[in-house]
Amino acid sequence: MEELEKCQFGHRARLAPSPAQERLLDDQGHAARALWNLLHNWWTMLPKHRRTLAAADAAIRQARTDPEEGLEWLAVLPAQAAQAVLKTYFQAWRNCWEGRCGPPNFKARFRTLMCVDVPQGRDLQVARVHRRWGMVNIPKVGRVRFRWTKDLPVGKRADAGNRITGARLVKNALGWHIAFRVQTLEPVPAPHCGPHVGIDAGVKIPLALSDGDHQDHGRPRTSGGKADRDKWLTPAEKAKLVRLERRAAHRKSFRKPGERSSRRLQRTYDQIRALRATAKRRSLDWQHQTTTRLADRYGTIVVEDLNIVGMVKSAKGTVEAPGKNVAQKSGLNRAIHQEAWGRTVQMLTYKTARRGGALHKVPAAGTSRECHSCHTTTPGSREDQATFVCKNPECGWTGNADLNAACNILHRYRTGHALVPAAGRAVVRRARRVKPTTAR
Template sequence: MKQQRGHKARLYLTSAQTLAAEDQGHAARAMWNLVHDWWTMLPKDKRNLAAADKAIRQGRKDLPWLGVLPAQAAQAVLKTYFRAWVNCWEGRAEAPNYKGRFRSRMAIDIPQGRDLQIVRLNRRWGRMWAPKIGHVLFRWTKDLPVGKRADKESRVTGARLVKEADGWHVVFRIQREVPEPAEHTGPTVGIDRGITKPLALSDGSFREHGPWLSKGEAERLRRLEKAKERKRRTRRKGEKNSRRLTRTYDQIAQLRATAKRRAVDWQHKTTTGIAVTFSRIGVEDLAITNMVKSARGTVANPGTNVRQKAGLNRAIAGEAWGRTVTMLEYKAAQRGGIVVKVPAPDTSRRCSACGFITPGSRETQARFACKADGCGHEANADSNASCNIDHAAGSAVSGRGDLGDTRSAKRQPPTRPHAA
């Protein structure tokens, strides 16, 4: 089967190349906004790709600053915009909107892999061609199917240049022909996601991590945040940011980007180990967007414990639960496994040994002690929840019950973890 994957590498641009890339990034964002204007102003019967393509070609002729964007990159903007509307019509995303200068990330598409001209220079460095930018160097951290290794089954089909807080990166789109994965025969597991214990597994183990920033980095971030607020207070409304304030913003963004890279690295390593070991992985089907909503309320009806809820929201966002599940889904599929999402209600209140929900069993946030007559099961609260998740996932896969029943049932017979 064909497998589509991405590989991200750091670019090392000269000063002139950096200016050229930023000009193209601004032009690509402006192109998106102009296409959005054109699309929303026309009647529905006149909206089509052919007319949009003609408008883009005319716009690149009439506006010289749009001409810095390569023609194929401009076409890629149109295709991405149309794809966004398709996703909206099919209910997978919201309608596309304007891209703000400071709220969007610069991105430049190179849709044709043959235009990249990728060459490996030595063990650590590679070189590629970016239209209207020139030959640029990138860190070679993964073998790419280029040169003699490239064929119809395994090749680089395109790339995208993206600007992040620590500079420009390139994301290669790699297509490979891989055999169908054999069915995974390992044990099953349920995973409970939390804050104190990031991942609690039903086999009694935990996957934990330390702070993403060291003490020195955290202190520096705190000082930069204070400096940012102090400099913002001296700025008049509508006045352009000073260079010192802009530099402070950049330093804060770099530290936060460092924390995110470390978090993603930990998630990749952890999810790979879980996908290799277990055949069926059960997780809660959480509405994370609703969980991190602000408790501020309105002026007429203000919320309570607003600061505590804001801290909880930051902690949940920092763990990136949704990204963990996304990684587990495609990594498990690569190895013949499966990820099963089960309803979240009562997974932490139900006893994994007897199946009863008894008031008072959740003694503390970290301890579960069943109060049902004749049970007395004690365990870590997160481990108990992960066992219930594993039981519910097994019922969903084997047909022994309906996932909808776990929302209202007062008792659910426990099942032993089994191989899929």
């Protein structure tokens, strides 16, 4: 009997719909957004004793079928997708009540990411037709091609334990994408025997490792040592972005207060969003490749328990007590947001768990001011952002400040100062025993 565990992960692929199919997808996306807004109005207007899931479901069914309601255009959205919007809206209120986020808001047309859910995997009928292309069935749209970049459990490979459970259609500045929800049964990984490593997240060096193998973007920086805001774009793309931003500012100057944006201005905004989306895709690709390489190499990874929300607070202050160095703090906040430390830790968490390793967090206070050689904190040791010089007469260690912080992070874990390990979201740690014949 082989011990297997149920793993759930997502895979995102780019769709290649025809112009007619793209119009149908846009109609479904706008219908899903409008349904969310209608639910929000319904929720806020009704008394509390009438706000139930059954009442909302009945209202949606009546609006989709009754022509007197004037909402027959909701029928362009599949029934399962409409139910998914309802469940997502109610889940948003549960998250608000439990203190995980704020209340749900109205979804504007141009500031909202369009998405449509396909809750049932059997409706997709995924098939591979080419080495680089696959076909998926989208309800009320038809068969649509998508880029095949990962082997999915389809055809003979699909069974009760290895299958696609659903998908979500998402549109960004680069077009429509499909995010598959995949469930597989994989052998429980053996404990990872790799070495331990401490990681210090920073702006100048994105990931500084305690063994000196720092992970950098490999892209040039601007003068003065400052992080480049558009470092993931080529010089030609940066120049194009500057031209588009100037063009958008020029066209926006002719718009009167309260007047809708012109089509030319919206087209310029779409081109800017496309460049931003390209930069984000390259950043995500670097994060995935780097975290996969670290999870394969190290058995235990130790990071700081950073309060990122508190680190990126504005320094402008109030009218009575204005802040200092507001522009410098604003640039630092943008650089921290661009590095996406929280997403890096999330990737490391589930990737180390799937390989038998573990990720631990240690308190972050004082890791950059303490000397890892003598473990003393002496004022003035951190002379600048890049160099650490220990002022202890008995030590005098000098070296890279990020390397010193990474060594302190690893030392705190080895001395028993680790916090509770973070649980991976993508891996369900519920082992199941199945027959060897069903193992793949």
